[in-house]
Amino acid sequence: MSTEGGPHPNPPLRRATIADVAREAGTSPALVSRFLTGNQRVSEASAARIRKAVDRLGYVPSVTARNLRLRQTGLIALVVPYLDNPLYSLHATGAERELAAAGFLTVVCSTRTKPDGSYLGRSFFDTLGAGRVDGALIFPYQEEVGDLDTLRAQGTPIVLIDRVPMLPDGIAPFDAVTVDNEGAVFNATVRLIEAGHRRIGLVSLRAGSLSGIPRFLGYKNALQAAGIELNRDLVALGDGSDLGGATLFAGLLDNGCRPDAIVVATTLQTRGALEVVRRRELQVPRDLAVIGYRHDQSVLWPEIPTYRYPGQTLGEVAAQMLLNRLSGKDGGDVLSESLGLEFVPSSPLQMH
Template identity: 30%
Template structure:
């Protein structure tokens, strides 16, 4: 039997308008009345026809999340959160892999309607402020990550300088003095790689330690192979590092592999820490110390903000939100610890 809003109104003893307000979230409804309506919904097994609702509003009910690497666990874990949040708000989330390709990112910015979506969440890598400002598409846009700043769109990010500074301060507190950074990348000084390199240098400076140029290892990308290759180069130095901050956990895990292949151990010979807190780091041997961004908050906030823009509710002006992070010490920098 198909359950209608009229059936729910009869069961709850309220008006059809009240039921509609509860189901659609249009207007505030008293808590006792809302509970009575929700109880009727549960008892009757009502399931809203989301497709019909979106069509009535001139929408598709689809939003997209575009990330540079689907095979990067950080983005996969972030996507899981975003998918759940979208479903809770009555939307279906589509995934787009840009492969950090400039043409693909530009195409999404210029013509999000090439897919029938109501809004776009984008993690840009190859486009910058100028390209975002030149955007003419009116599809709501939320930016995540650190590629673009100072644009009239919502932007969700962590404080990369502070996160990197926290990681290096942890290594310094353990008595490490020749600390390397793997993952330097030329380009915009506001890209996450440059921001994390800046935090690394700031932490060394604050501790009165030199920033040796030979201990800053550039990488082409930010994966396991890159970390492994860069770590092998650092170990070949006449004076190798006694600690390493990887641009992200994948880089640090690759560096950990290079240590093993060279007959070295973490943390005995080299302490290792990354950034991102991907699940893989909790099962590496040794487990990987990391700086953990609040991926749940990033994913939820990005979707909520996008849906608010789509539905035209009361939304503050576009803003940049810096979500929190925490240091998670594990075995790669010292005794077992952290989750």
């Protein structure tokens, strides 16, 4: 029997269901469902009884049930290599803002959590491919190509972020939002050349890595365009961490072929390089000209000219691309966009 007004005298301990609301309102579950979804009109008298029953029972619609009915989970995966790199938190911030506005929850996971940095991605991709998420934003590695293709074939839309792996024959291109690191390093090297420098060093990521290849190409092409021979003793490639940047930068200063200018091609390596500058009390650009990388939240000292990596924007654009794919507005074509890096000047480069 229904009780008029006020909270229910004996509220159920379990979560109220549509059937509970129907009994309380003296109507059918089908009518309650039509009222809650708004798919069909319900008489005002029935609507009033259902509203009262909903209030008295504290009924909250089940998101899980709704998603099962629509064959959606409401979840988007953001897959990054590590969780301790501030760039990936910027990706997540940008993506989460766009996805939340569209009603999706962002789930962040990493594929490189072993101490040796070895690949853990397959277990994540197996889970994602089981229909646990509606789509995925993925920072890819070359060895993941097969897993990515399998995940896509299972019906999970994918957008790659930052870079695109080389695709073997038979694997179609992926939607992707990339960053023009080749252009940024090319422009940085050209700026140093135009300032009169000729012995220009490069600190960057490992040779052959997806992120390292375009950076090295930008450096090499800028030297070639200026008629400057590439000197391998001025190139230091390796670990992309702060410590890696410090070690590589110090190695260039100490290898007997000291450069008069250096391009540092990642944000963390730039931070490590500046630690060496401070420790050795170098005056930039008087003793050594340096152009580095920064991101939206970088605090650098001493201040040097940098290229700003668009971390948060990258996440936003990738999320928008995935939402377009999910909505069917893309028309079926492969979606691709490349983001540039903004030059942030500091003190003028010393002329030679």
